[in-house]
Amino acid sequence: MRPVRRQSISFRLTLLFASASTLVLLLLGVLIANLVERHFEELDMEILNGKLQLARHALEKVRSTADLEAMPRQLEDSLVGHPGLAVVVVAPDGQTLFATTGAEFPGTLLDRGVEPASRHPVHWKNRDQQPLRGISGLARTSIEGAPPAVVAVATGISHHEHFMSDFRTTLWSFMVLAALSIGLLGWIAVRRGLAPLQTIKREAEAITAQRLNARLPVDSVPVELIALARTLNDMLARLEESFRRLSDFSSYLAHELRTPVSNLLTQTQVMLSRTRTAEQYQEVLASNAEELERLSRMISDMLFLAKAENQLIIPHREAVDLRAEVNGLFEFYEAFAEEKNVSLSCSGSAVVSGDRLMLRRAINNLLSNAMRHTPTGGGMAVRLEQTGENWVRLSVENTGETIAAEHLPRLFEPFYRADSSRQRFSDGAGLGLAITRSILRAHGGSIDARSSHGVTVFRLNIPA
DSSP states (O other), X not given: OOOOOOOOHHHHHHHHHHHHHHHHHHHHHHHHHHHHHHHHHHHHHHHHHHHHXXXXXXXXXXXXXXXXXXXXXXXXXXXXXXXXXXXXXXXXXXXXXXXXXXXXXXXXXXXXXXXXXXXXXXEEEXXXXXXXXXXXXXXXXXXXXXXXXXEEEEEEOHHHHHHHHHHHHHHHHHHHHHHHHHHHHHHHHHHHHTHHHHHHHHHHHTXXXXXXXXXXXXTTSOHHHHHHHHHHHHHHHHHHHHHHHHHHHHHXXXXXXXXXXXXXXXXXXXXXXXXXXXXXXHHHHHHHHHHHHHHHHHHHHHHHHHHHHTTOOOXXXXXXXXXXXXXXXXXXXXXXXXXXXXXXXEEOOOEEEEOHHHHHHHHXXXXXXXXXXXXXXXXXXXXXXXXXXXXXXXXXXXXXXXOOTTTGGGTTSTTOOSOGGGSSSSSSXXXXXXXXXXXXXXXXXXXXXXXXXXXXXXXXXXXX
């Protein structure tokens, strides 16, 4: 596979800038050249029209053959001081009445005697390859009944062409130098304009797994790059949060696994240190079985969370009576509530479409969490209510210690506990609330928590 040829932004912007500038200069040069050429043509036309009018005026004074014979001298006198001008007067029968020395006119100019206002000048070269520009027109005499003669006037334009040739050479040379200069200046401007990208690159290179709290400077970048810098900062914030959660998860997981594994290893080593009775072996095996069951539940919960994270949990939809599920779970917790003198209450009713076992597990996790953290003599309350046309809210409220606001968003992370001092004195593994959130997300719902003035409320928002 051929490698993809990449071009830098600096090269492409410089090429675009130089091409656009060269095109503008080229058009400007063509415009200037045409304007200068037209100016020379207008100057020549002014002279040619003047001499044509002079010849007409001379012919108008011709009233007889004698006047016609004297006309060439008058025309010669009028051309004194105008080198390069050529005049020819041709009679209707084709006879040349007057012609300056060396005058050469094309037949097309002499054949069509039309008014100069209705025609453009004609360009040609004589036998010496000298460029000429000329016009022709009709000139009437005062001889009664005489047809008009054709008067042609021309002037040499070699000096004009030499000037235009030098002008074009100078102009195009300037255009080339200007294009190269503009390209160089454009490259410098682009490099300076893209310098903030190099700054962002250096700042990004300095960010490592240990410096994910660093952010790109937004105030020091151009307006066009602010959105990019903010997007990168948002990405870094998400990465920092993901790394923190991964680090916390690894730490909590190691902590949760260390205790049961250590218990199993210690008990097994003690039992193997000397011969024991059958009853002692049975007692240790029963204790080991409890630890293994706890590990098995933890692994199952982690597998559930992994599936939920990859959207592999698909609820089996059916009508679920949430009030009936809560009452059934209350029967299970009734003994614990009596032991701790905790009151249980449920108000409202609601039916949703969802997976009954999953929703029961989610509610059970909240009730278990509330029971563990409700002090003796406290209370637990479940409320069911319609919050919209297609939404149901199930709230689990319990009395107890207020959870600090900074802990509330993280309560649903695996193994996270707001009070680390109670981490090993709790029966749970720290996955209940994370599993509950995964179940709600699988159903298209959400969960949130509030805690103030000794009352904590977890709210499940479930689509009906």
